[in-house]
Amino acid sequence: MKHLMVRFLLAGALFLCGLNLNSQSSEAPFENPKLVVGIVVDQMRYDYLTRFWNRYGDGGFKRMVNEGFNCKNNHFNYIPTYTGPGHASVHTGTTPSVHGVISNNFFDKRKKKMVYCAGDDRYESVGSKTDAGKMSPHRMLTTTVADQNRLHTQMRGKTIGVAIKDRGSILPAGHSANAAYWFVGGDEGNWITSTFYMDELPNWVKQYNKKKSLKKYLKDWELLYDINTYEASGLDNNKFEGVVKGKDTPVFPYGLKKLSKKNDGYSILRTTAYGNSMTTDFALEALTQEALGVDDITDFLVVSFSSTDYVGHQFGVNSVEIEDTYLRLDKDIERILNQLDEQVGKGKYTVFLTADHGAVHVPSYLQSVKIPAGYYDWRSLKSDMEMFLKAEFGSEKLLLNMSNAQLFLDHQLIKEMGLDVEDIQEALVAKILEYDYMHNAYSAETLLEVNFTEGLEVALKNGYSQMRSGDVIYVLNPGVISYSMTGSTHGSGMKYDTHVPLLFFGQGINQGSTTEKTNITDIAPTISALLGIAFPNGATGQPISKVID
Known part of the structure; x- marks a missing residue:
């Protein structure tokens, strides 16, 4: 008799729990603002x-x-x-x-x-x-x-x-x-x-x-x-x-x-x-x-x-x-x-x-208040990079485009000239880092192959599209921009x-x-x-x- 009573109480408890579960499940687990x-x-x-x-x-x-x-x-x-x-x-x-x-x-x-x-x-x-x-x-x-x-x-x-x-x-x-x-x-x-x-x-x-x-x-x-x-x-x-x-x-x-x-x-x-x-x-x-x-x-x-x-x-x-x-x-x-x-x-x-x-x-x-900052001329940098490519690799036309702090190389021309893309990328990185206002520079291969876990490198990788981004990307020092001497800008x-x-x-x-x-x-x-x-x-x-x- 005692066992029957326990089973009855247990069944009742399970039934009530089931009702409670059903009641909870009727409430949507999300908000539906208009x-x-x-x-x-x-x-x-x-x-x-x-x-x-x-x-x-x-x-x-x-x-x-x-x-x-x-x-x-x-x-x-x-x-x-x-x-x-x-x-x-x-x-x-x-x-x-x-x-x-x-x-x-x-x-x-x-x-x-x-x-x-x-x-x-x-x-x-x-x-x-x-x-x-x-x-x-x-x-x-x-x-x-x-x-x-x-x-x-x-x-x-x-x-x-x-x-x-x-x-x-x-x-x-x-x-x-x-x-x-x-x-x-x-x-x-x-x-x-x-x-x-x-x-x-x-x-x-x-x-x-x-x-x-x-x-x-x-x-x-x-x-x-x-x-x-x-x-x-x-x-x-x-x-x-x-x-x-x-x-x-x-x-x-x-x-x-x-x-x-x-x-x-x-x-x-x-x-x-x-x-x-x-x-x-x-x-x-x-x-x-x-x-x-x-x-x-x-x-x-x-x-x-x-x-x-x-x-x-x-x-x-x-x-x-x-x-x-x-x-x-x-x-x-x-x-x-x-x-x-x-x-x-x-x-x-x-x-x-x-x-x-x-x-x-x-x-x-x-x-004016003695905080490090400055300006750089990206057009001058582009001209320098073209001269460098001509001197080191035989043609300034190897640089197809320079925009958004990225350098784009002509891969077809590189192939025709029997050159190596990674060699040119690394050479450009080394050259760019000679400039005083540069913070860092990276080749596409580095961004794609290295598993960065912190710092600007993670942000660079998150902003890099293999189909749309360039061969070399560079980062300017804090407070350094390519802009007029008046007004503010952004991008870093x-x-x-x-x-x-x-x-x-x-x-x-x-x-x-x-x-x-x-x-x-x-x-x-x-x-x-x-x-x-x-x-x-x-x-x-x-x-x-x-x-x-």
Whole structure:
């Protein structure tokens, strides 16, 4: 009798456990936000988040940090750190060695000419009389997280991309996007696209362009606050900033309507804080007109703020112009979050915000405060390499191309001359290292054969595509660039170019922060895991468990 009672109790317990297990299994192991918004701020160093923190309002960057998750030690894990590779890597979850976008412009070894990462002559412009729409994502070899969402939802989940730069819209939106829009300046001042996506603009975009809503930004760019409050920046008038055509000094205010006559019309808006505001305007119009996030099928809106990059290149990291641009961008971020609250609903959408690269302090400024920095002339280096090849191996034509800190050799000519490729590579490496501003140089064979585990060599290998990269690659010393004496640039594997913000916010996102290192390639896998969809097909990053678990 006792044994029967034990068996009865055990059976009952198992039955209840079964009910409990069934109850648990009915809950999906993923979050299903109605909308994912991916924001890339072009050329945003991590310290722009902290340097201007006390000046930001409560509803923009601060809201994302305070209510979301802040990855404080987030880095790019490859070289070079440019716009095209950056946007591709953020959204594919992998590096140029896999997705193939090794630079903005790069040497096509098969066609033996330079090509643009988003350029595609098979397609035509839609919404412009120019060739600015002859674009597609075909040089990006892998899917994006938005592509995977489209596949997962049987193409019912929408994807819309918006940016001033074509590559900032096209690459994040992916191959299967419903639309990607970008800006053309000149006398048009329109948002345009490519026949890759559609044969004509939707009526709402036509009407938006017809209203010429950009005219309101052809006004004076004045400081948002009193000049004396911009203590996080250098002097407004200094020799380290580029001067806009039509002005004598790089100082506020900028009369944009007048200056537009000497700066390609509406194109001048790119290099002002207003470029971000007009991007926000159009993105919010797309959000409404495309009814993103209004049903239970996840949509994607990918937005890139390009003007931060243009302003940084023109005026530099330490400029008042940069500070004002970010203070205004903070208000634009707040506008986006507010409309998401209203249209999609609080807690029903997910946002991530990051950058495509950082930027270096103007080297001439660094030199003025006794910090090692400098400039080099890549054209002079190229000429020296040609002379060296002629003297040592019999022909300067052995060097086909030099771009993106890489040297491309003519393998066919090398074969015809009975020379050895590896001998020439190693000779070039040794020669390059004779120059004072060089940090390191490597042959393709070294990058491919050696299993590096740390340092810049890992980043170089992650940025190296055997099909698209060169025979020799070199690295400059920290703070050394090939650029003008004014303004900032980027491209290296140094921390000023790799350390960028990474903020997650909204549905399914934990509140908190971490100083553990994360990589830019972890973003797409994190969002994929959140949505319960397949990772992008070339993804090498990992989900950041602290963000979503």
